[in-house]
Amino acid sequence: MSLQLLFDALSLGGIYAIAALGIALIFGVMQLVNFAHGQFIACAVFALILPSSQAVAELGLGRLPTPLLIPVILGFGAALALLAEAAVFRPLRNAAPVALMVASFALGVALQNLLLVIYGSRPKAVSLWAGLGHPVQIGGAQVPLLQLLVIGAVALILAGLALMLKHSRIGLEMRAAAQDFGMARLLGVRANRVISGAFALSGALAAVVALVMVAQTGVADVRMGGQIMLIAFIATVLGGMGSLAGAVAAGFAIGAASALLQMALPAEARPFRDAFLYGLVILVLLFRPQGLFAPAGAKPRV
């Protein structure tokens, strides 16, 4: 039972963490909360299927063999984010943060409507990787194979990202830019490269979330981006805006709290789980308004 809870918490939290990272990466380098991130996820979901008005979707890109499908969808997410950066955010580079935020909202609405026009508003059943629903016995727990794969993939992604940020050239530039973008620029760090890199990574992470969501729920729904975006945004706030480690930790914390509430709440209260969850978030923010892991650079020096 408790082992089952652990796996639930890890797989749910892992997805929240990956989604939150996508937002924190961009916030770190340009102080932009990209509210279009949820729609990046939705676009990557719909990229898997062919446009039709049927209730059961026909796979398009999703038909590719898995070793090809994963890089293609990740590349699609990265390309979409890069395109959004070049078309929308780069011209606004020197605009006020609020203008950038509003632009990201607008972009999100535009993408959502684009999906509605092409695919219609009806949620569609998608069967991607149907074999992964099979349960696996671990200890006393029955764990779906997909859940194990998700946990493994999240661990790999986080480790890879940590290594990249710590040891690669672009990683160092991104960390410096997240601390003090103006100073990094003055020292010669190429702003366009760092920002493009952050957007590409963020888009690829959105695609990861999309793949997992489709495989888990078996549904492609235009609204799914908004829901995950809300949780991811809350995780970045809770983690301390701009702190990557904080976003990941808060993503896992929200996943764990969700899984715990699901188990601990009496059956009648379970439909209101999210109300309890967000109530908890408000409580935490009352005591730590700067987030749980505010970056050192965010504290004004005396």
Added chain:
Amino acid sequence: MVLALEQVGVAFGGFRALTEVSLAIPPGQVTGLIGPNGAGKTTCVNTLSGFQRPGSGRVLLDGADISALPAHRMRRAGIARTFQAGRLFGGLDVLDNLACTGVGLGQRRAEAEHAAQDLLDWMGIAALASRPAAGLPYTDERRVAIARALMGAPRFLLLDEPAAGMSEHEAADLAALIRRIAGERGIGCLLIEHNVGLVLSVCAQVVVLDGGRVIETGDRAAILASRPVREAYFGADQAEAA
């Protein structure tokens, strides 16, 4: 190799921060820039490092007009500076603060780290390499900021009040470091300071600003003997009495 301002004027709205300022920073020696508060010292540094475009006049590097270069291009051209506020990347460790600059200047990561380590060794602060910059004591923070400015072997280094808030002893250590930077590395330094004693002890040439104009240029003896300098610092009456 000389970095120079030629007849530079800078105005903010109706306020003339600099008027016809000319000064030259030769390589391998320390040039001092002093003056009362509001004399235009930091505006000079900003103009020399691309943070402020001159309204009139020119910024010259080896005779070439570089007035229009943005700050990061000036840094690439070999003009480095420090800031009064330090402005280290607090969340990065000291080595990464330096390495990031090397990378920004076009070095590979490994190259940049190697150069950063060498520089910390040269300055005798290698022990700080893995410390987060945010927790450094004040004097160490200043030294790391100078080390960061030295990445990529700049030809000129502009130091904006590096000794502010330091004790006599700490300022003397800093003076020794600045002499080494000019002497051993051949870098032309511009030292802006309120601590006039420090400037006179380190600098071969000193430029005195007051009200945005150069009122005196010369060596230690010339500055000490200068009547306009005494007037600027002590007011006309006291200069009269002295």
